[in-house]
Amino acid sequence: MMRLKLAAGLSMLALPALAQDGRPVFYILSHGGPSDAFWVDWNAGATAACEQLDVVCNISFANGDFAVQKEAFNAAIAARPDGIATTAAQPGLWVEEVPAAQAAGIPVVFFNTDDSAIPRDAYVGADxxxxxxxxxxxxxxxxxxxxxxxxxxxxxxxxxxxxxxxxxxxxxxxxxxxxxxxxxxxxxxxxxxxxxxxxxxxxxxxxxxxxxxxxxxxxxxxxxxxxxxxxxxxxxxxxxxxxxxxxxxxxxxxxxxxxQFPSAQGFMPVALLSLRASGQPIGYDIITLSLYDAGTVQPILDHYAE
CATH class of the missing domain: 3.40.50.2300 (Response regulator)
Structure with a gap:
């Protein structure tokens, strides 16, 4: 897994962040922490998608610090990647950044938490x-x-x-x-x-x-x-x-x-960005949600036993 490294003074005129071998490059930004049980599963799904789809992913965790996440988003815009996926855990957090990314030709997918007032390209998660x-x-x-x-x-x-x-x-x-x-x-x-x-x-x-x-x-x-x-x-x-x-x-x-199907929430944003990078349109939401009780909990227990 590659972590996002933030650099001071990144220019908005930076060249596109193409991998040396020409593979698409995505920045995946979580507001959570890498040791949280949900985000461990999510990260497994995201890294699996990056490997299976043969794309380069820069994954970062903000540990609940929205200022850190905003810095990461702006650094991603400056790097001019093929796509950005991010959580929207605070209302209005991306009111400036998402339009700026899209104006630069960078699609933005929200996952886990949505802000429908902001014109993101797609959403993966629960309503x-x-x-x-x-x-x-x-x-x-x-x-x-x-x-x-x-x-x-x-x-x-x-x-x-x-x-x-x-x-x-x-x-x-x-x-x-x-x-x-x-x-x-x-x-x-x-x-x-x-x-x-x-x-x-x-x-x-x-x-x-x-x-x-x-x-x-x-x-x-x-x-x-x-x-x-x-x-x-x-x-x-x-x-x-x-x-x-x-x-x-x-x-x-x-x-x-x-x-919330945590691993799917990690996998599907990368898949959507990969589709977009290959020229396919996106613009739809993927809802990842079910309710389980004592009669249907066993598959969840089995998942954590793996």
């Missing part, structure tokens, strides 16, 4: 508003929440695109029914996330829990265990892109979990 609606409707249809109930919704980064869009979807179901909810800042450090969520459960008695991100969803079980809360005592749902979340579904701590 996050639909995910929020799906979670909320699951709890309502199953009789787990009703009017007057309060739902605990921990998240790693309040205000990030994924939290905002998921909450909009949840609100479209809960608000008309008089079900209240609280977006709770659990932080990003795994140990701190569990501690904060455990403290919340000590001080409050929510009717249900929705984990708005992968780290918080994987932390629902240990937070409940620290408070002596048995599996199923508090109905919970959320993301399931980790072994811990899949095991929590298997053992009843999560009723169900959403799966």
């Amino acid at each position: 996050l508003r639909s995910v929020g609606r799906m979670w909320a409707q699951f709890l309502v249809d199953g009789g787990h929440v009703q009017s007057g109930d309060h739902v605990f919704m921990p998240v790693e980064v309040p205000g990030a695109s994924y939290q905002t869009l998921e909450t909009e979807g949840i609100a479209s179901v809960f608000d008309p029914l008089g079900i209240t909810y609280e977006v709770f800042d659990a932080g990003t450090d795994p140990a701190e996330v569990i501690s904060r969520m455990s403290d919340y459960l000590t001080a409050n008695e929510p009717a249900a829990i929705i984990g708005l991100g992968d780290t918080v969803a994987a932390s629902i079980r240990p937070a409940m265990e620290q408070n002596g809360i048995a599996a199923g005592d508090i109905p919970a749902i959320g993301w399931g892109n980790s072994l811990a979340a899949a095991e929590a579904v298997r053992d009843g701590y999560l009723l169900a979990a959403a799966w």
